[in-house]
Amino acid sequence: GENVEQHPSTLSVQEGDSAVIKCTYSDSASNYFPWYKQELGKRPQLIIDIRSNVGEKKDQRIAVTLNKTAKHFSLHITETQPEDSAVYFCAASRPRGSNYKLTFGKGTLLTVNP
């Protein structure tokens, strides 16, 4: 089955700096890579996703890059703000109808220091 590794497990940055979280996956059939943000005491919520036919996607201060050959994808947050402090999870899944399953990484605790 799919295995998703996520690094680092904790990340501390100063407000205004950039943060990068990296994930690798094992299943070459995976084609969908979402990122979820979980604020303290809340449920995980989707912040950005990328499909395997795209190499990069941006949404304001966040961006995700995908390298299918190397089977890794990364989340980039620029100009970090204290409200970016949360646990971030990457995930990977196969297409519908193909033993579909959503597999999560172990998460990264991001702390943005004012």
Place this chain on the structure above:
Amino acid sequence: EAQVTQNPRYLITVTGKKLTVTCSQNMNHEYMSWYRQDPGLGLRQIYYSMNVEVTDKGDVPEGYKVSRKEKRNFPLILESPSPNQTSLYFCASSFPGNTEAFFGQGTRLTVV
């Protein structure tokens, strides 16, 4: 409003006393799953369901049961809870494929 609803939010129970955590979604999603979240271990999948009457084991199914008799409901059953099942549980639903998964509010279970 599109949502996934779990109940109860908090539960303290004793070892061996059967319990059920309910999960309901109103988005007509085919795919539903249960996760447990423990510090340092991320979100580990317990069971998932591709559709009504179709369920399968995730990564940590031992000690849990599920059923999917209706499309909107996917209850998690602990027949004989043990202290190592103390955890934060999330239900999630989505259309299978490249779409967003929606999570319930979470259920914090303590087994003493």
